[in-house]
Amino acid sequence: MLALALAATLAAAPAPRVAASTVTVLHVPRFDQLQGLTAFMTRAGASSQMLNPASWQGELHPFLILDPTRPDSLDALGIDATGPLSVSIRQDGRLSCTRVKDPKAFQDASANVLARNGDVKAGTVKGVTTLRAPTGLGGYAGYVIKGQEACAFVSADADEALRKEATKLVTKAPAADARMGAVPGVLYVATQQGVMGLDGTANGLKVEGTATKLPLPPFQSQGTSPYGAMAPTGLLFSRAQVAPTGVAQATGSMRSVARTVCPDCDEAQVKGVTDALAKQLTGNMLFAVDSVQVKGSLRKPEVRFFAAKQALAAEVLDAAAVKAALAPLTQLPGAKVLEDGYTLEAKGGRIYVRLKGKHLVVGNDSTVTQAVMTSLPEKGAPLARAVEFTLDPKKLARGLSQVSLMDVMGDETLAAFFGASTELGPLLAKSERITGWLDSAPNGSHRFSVNWTLPEKP
Structure with a gap:
């Protein structure tokens, strides 16, 4: 049939x-x-x-x-x-x-x-x-x-x-x-x-499709997410359910970021921590970007990382095992012990690694990290898709506007952001919201959908 x-x-x-x-x-x-x-x-x-x-x-x-x-x-x-x-x-x-x-x-x-x-x-x-x-x-x-x-x-x-x-x-x-x-x-x-x-x-655009080369891990809908009841806030708010085969890829991305912002950190120690964490992650994750504040030249990787005020929350299987896995962080340069985790000195700012119940929260801004910690719900709720996200177009426009002409010279990625700011910035500033979802599709591809909504009246 x-x-x-x-x-x-x-x-x-x-x-x-x-x-x-x-x-x-x-x-x-x-x-x-x-x-x-x-x-x-x-x-x-x-x-x-x-x-x-x-x-x-x-x-x-x-x-x-x-x-x-x-x-x-x-x-x-x-x-x-x-x-x-x-x-x-x-x-x-x-x-x-x-x-x-x-x-x-x-x-x-x-x-x-x-x-x-x-x-x-x-x-x-x-x-x-x-x-x-x-x-x-x-x-x-x-x-x-x-x-x-x-x-x-x-x-x-x-x-x-x-x-x-x-x-x-x-x-x-x-x-x-x-x-x-x-x-x-x-x-x-x-x-x-x-x-x-x-x-x-007249008031909305819908885009749906499939892509084979998105730089994302495989996803797997698990029905209920511990972050499903949280209300979207900030520039970007995304809840994801990563498939077991994609958890290592996700922690590998964290390791790559660590090399960028902490070049003096011992790679073996960092790998040991992320490998241990990978075994404890359920795949349920939350990623939030509150805003963008550029301080310095975006041609520097560390400036790019700290420009987006962000935090990642991940559900863990065993909080005690995660606490033990994080213990080696004390040996990294500039590490300080917190009551519920650690803060790490990094190139361009500080990284916060905190644990609340069965939720590991990692952020690059103390206010955003604390906000995520505070808003973690006691009960989960269903997610219709493996990944759901919400974008605030006005905050996105303000973020894109901070890419300067000097930043784009010799950098294709920044040039693309500058072009997006020039061409789409005014429209984003007048838009109401952007929402969407992602799912995994066969052969390593992804299915996606985006809805771009304008106000009812121009």
Whole structure:
């Protein structure tokens, strides 16, 4: 029954026509069902030009303007707005495949554009019509049409590869993409690393998908989490249930952080502590970032670490065994014993390691660490997903704004944050909330969902 249901789902939406050697695929099962998504993009575009449909609609077709906010405008181009659109982005150019309901109107509209550079070549062989013209930039643009299927192309050079690929696409049935069939959406973006399905309304954007290379451990839903009843606060609030096979990976990340902020710490001692802790962790974890306060150059790893005021809580099996596992911390440089744990001197700040009942709490800020300790509930509550998170978009905008132009020089990661601040910062500052979840998926991949909500009134 499950196989039949999946097959029916895949058959319900038109399959993408994807060219060989494609780097990124954009697929719209029905062009006339984009209104909800474009309503969000139009509103968001008032604060972020990158999201404005007017900024990216030119990427939907090599030479025709397809307006996603006005599906009826496709009638003049002879394109069926109730049909699919598939865009294949390759290193050597781009192809867009559409269904046409008026072949003559499509050919006339295309010819009017392509003829501007002259030297138009057209021909029909075995029911397949091809038209090609130079772009004026050393490449070629054109289309191939058979019946109601048309694939247009633009190449970066004079090679015939894209025209031949377009011919193949209109002469054979497309293959369904099981990844797209597994996630909801009215627009899909797919690469070798995963797929995202997007949908929206005037007040919200929903993104759901799968990814194969997220730098995260495997997760496993356990139903009830000791942190399930806690109310989300701060910039980021995330509750996770890490699978047993991922606990060592999580503690390995802690060890990597220790090497960054405590270069004088003995690696063997640190490894001994984290290995002992890994045996005591249940996999239930809480990660909270209250805010971002940058003090110094973000090009320094320790400044990056201490900029985010954060704390991690983890449920343990045996508090006494954890207390014993932490005892070697007294031998590390600058370590001080607390009533319920330790504080460690680190490069750029202090790290707090504390124990409350069956909860180990590690933080880089005393106030945030204490806040997490105080808010730990006595009883757990169910989690619908293995990982649930909440982002405060306004605090995120303030955090991103602290990445300076000087910080981005020579650092691609910081450059990305700076770009996000410039392009998305104003929109984040006007947003209401961002929530989401993650689960593990087969073959080491992850399933994810993000909901971005704007206020009811602009």
